[in-house]
Amino acid sequence: MSILHDIQAILGGMWITWKHIFRRPETISYPEEKRVPSPRFRARIVLTRDPDGDERCVACYLCSAACPVDCISMQSAERENGRRYAAWFRINFSRCIFCGLCAEACPTLAIQMTPGYEICNRDIMNLVYEKEDLLIDGCGKDNSYNFYNHAGIGVTQPRGAGAEELPPVDVRGLMP
Amino acid sequence: MIPDPIDIALSAIKIALVFFVILTLAAYLVFAERRLLAWIQDRKGPNRVGPFGLLQPLADLIKMLTKEDFKPAGADKWLFYLAPAMAAIPAIMTFAVIPFGAPIPLLGRQVAMQVVDLNVGLLLFIAFSAIAVYGVALGGWASNSKYALLGSIRGLAQLISYEISMGLALVPVVILSRSFTLSEIVNAQEGCWFIVYQPLAFIIFLISIIAECKRVPFDLPEAEGELVAGFHTEYSGMRFGLFFVGEYINIIVLGGLATTFFLGGWHGPLLPPVIWFSIKTLAFAVLFIWIRGTLPRLRYDQLMHFGWKFLTPLALLNILATGWWMVLRG
Numbered sequence: 001m002s003i004l005h006d007i008q009a010i011l012g013g014m015w016i017t018w019k020h021i022f023r024r025p026e027t028i029s030y031p032e033e034k035r036v037p038s039p040r041f042r043a044r045i046v047l048t049r050d051p052d053g054d055e056r057c058v059a060c061y062l063c064s065a066a067c068p069v070d071c072i073s074m075q076s077a078e079r080e081n082g083r084r085y086a087a088w089f090r091i092n093f094s095r096c097i098f099c100g101l102c103a104e105a106c107p108t109l110a111i112q113m114t115p116g117y118e119i120c121n122r123d124i125m126n127l128v129y130e131k132e133d134l135l136i137d138g139c140g141k142d143n144s145y146n147f148y149n150h151a152g153i154g155v156t157q158p159r160g161a162g163a164e165e166l167p168p169v170d171v172r173g174l175m176p
Numbered sequence: 177m178i179p180d181p182i183d184i185a186l187s188a189i190k191i192a193l194v195f196f197v198i199l200t201l202a203a204y205l206v207f208a209e210r211r212l213l214a215w216i217q218d219r220k221g222p223n224r225v226g227p228f229g230l231l232q233p234l235a236d237l238i239k240m241l242t243k244e245d246f247k248p249a250g251a252d253k254w255l256f257y258l259a260p261a262m263a264a265i266p267a268i269m270t271f272a273v274i275p276f277g278a279p280i281p282l283l284g285r286q287v288a289m290q291v292v293d294l295n296v297g298l299l300l301f302i303a304f305s306a307i308a309v310y311g312v313a314l315g316g317w318a319s320n321s322k323y324a325l326l327g328s329i330r331g332l333a334q335l336i337s338y339e340i341s342m343g344l345a346l347v348p349v350v351i352l353s354r355s356f357t358l359s360e361i362v363n364a365q366e367g368c369w370f371i372v373y374q375p376l377a378f379i380i381f382l383i384s385i386i387a388e389c390k391r392v393p394f395d396l397p398e399a400e401g402e403l404v405a406g407f408h409t410e411y412s413g414m415r416f417g418l419f420f421v422g423e424y425i426n427i428i429v430l431g432g433l434a435t436t437f438f439l440g441g442w443h444g445p446l447l448p449p450v451i452w453f454s455i456k457t458l459a460f461a462v463l464f465i466w467i468r469g470t471l472p473r474l475r476y477d478q479l480m481h482f483g484w485k486f487l488t489p490l491a492l493l494n495i496l497a498t499g500w501w502m503v504l505r506g
Contacts, residue, residue, distance in 0.1 A: 010470075010471065017216045017469050017470040018466070020217070025218050025219050025220045026219070029223075
């Protein structure tokens with residue numbers, strides 16, 4: 001019978017909502033309780049340092065080029081030993097969409113995403129982060145990686161002294 | 177005959193009390209609805225203003241009062257300003273005839289816990305619920321807006337249709353109690369509540385009053401998915417607030433009437449009569465909220481079909497059956 005079926009359907013629905021009244025709410029009361037995002041959560045961007053404490057960024061502009069909203073800008077400079085760095089580095093978080101493409105593009109793991117999501121601000125100019133705001137004292141996600149141990153020819157070590165490098169071959173000694 | 181000043185004073189006190197209690201209750205019903213709906217949906221609901229959010233109605237009131245009182249261009253000024261009152265006032269006026277407690281001896285007389293005990297109390301309720309239709313109709317028509325007009329057309333048809341089944345569901349109650357007076361109806365239920373004799377009439381009445389106060393699943397006059405906000409689309413500030421509070425007053429009043437007609441009014445063991453009446457009335461309010469949290473809105477043709485082709489004939493059959501039963505019993 002259709003009408004009995006209808007009544008059963010209505011009562012079944014009522015029973016389900018009744019059960020949900022006594023269920024614990026899913027809501028997180030934000031300022032009092034904060035959820036802990038996963039380590040790979042993409043929020044505030046930081047610039048990390050090498051294990052030896054020097055800054056990783058070599059100002060290659062790849063992050064800036066990868067950024068779909070053009071919120072990263074910088075000026076490259078070079079030290080006497082040839083090591084490159086960013087003279088200034090600026091991320092405009094009011095434009096950032098936290099897509100993570102900059103972190104993917106970075107060859108030196110310098111620019112990284114962190115789970116720190118509480119960066120909202122009433123003044124939009126406070127969302128423009130300069131290099132000193134971005135640079136942290138740590139390696140971020142990879143504690144051992146040091147770009148200059150793998151590349152950086154002639155900057156931190158002589159040619160051939162890098163991690164995967166062999167000493168340069170004396171071409172005159174390579175006689176058959 | 178000059179009325180006794182004490183009688184006048186008692187009436188005034190009762191009116192003031194009813195006004196205060198009903199308006200406060202309506203405001204807190206809004207809060208209760210928001211909390212209960214939130215729980216049904218596994219949320220927490222408004223819990224920021226005051227302890228457990230209990231001052232939320234006050235915050236809402238301040239918000240409503242300080243908002244812009246907007247009148248759309250081309251609206252019929254007087255009708256537009258009048259309509260919210262037309263919706264809210266009949267709702268609260270109906271409460272005048274509801275007995276909310278046993279008569280108590282006071283100052284050497286029996287004071288009825290009821291503002292007036294009319295001998296046509298039941299008819300007065302039906303008349304006022306018919307007048308409340310004007311608030312919907314005029315509000316929508318005076319707004320000069322297609323959504324508001326569509327909402328009020330729907331509201332008109334719906335309220336008139338369901339008023340019939342509502343009135344017909346009350347006929348068995350009148351047959352059983354042999355009176356239109358609400359206090360008599362309550363007294364007739366001292367031994368046994370009418371819901372026992374008339375479960376069908378009770379269900380028809382319940383469905384009709386849900387439709388009558390325009391609540392889900394019968395909220396077609398204000399179907400927000402289709403008509404923005406239906407008949408009160410163009411209202412803002414406290415005028416919208418009046419429509420809104422009128423709806424909740426309606427819930428309380430109709431819950432009180434369902435209590436009076438079918439659940440024995442203030443009769444009940446152990447607890448004082450006023451408490452019993454409040455418990456039963458608020459149980460109806462919770463039921464309405466619960467239904468709102470569960471059921472989806474009907475389609476318009478389903479609504480009309482259900483009202484005219486199902487509820488009304490059923491109510492008529494119920495009247496016939498009740499009549500036969502009364503005749504057979506003698």
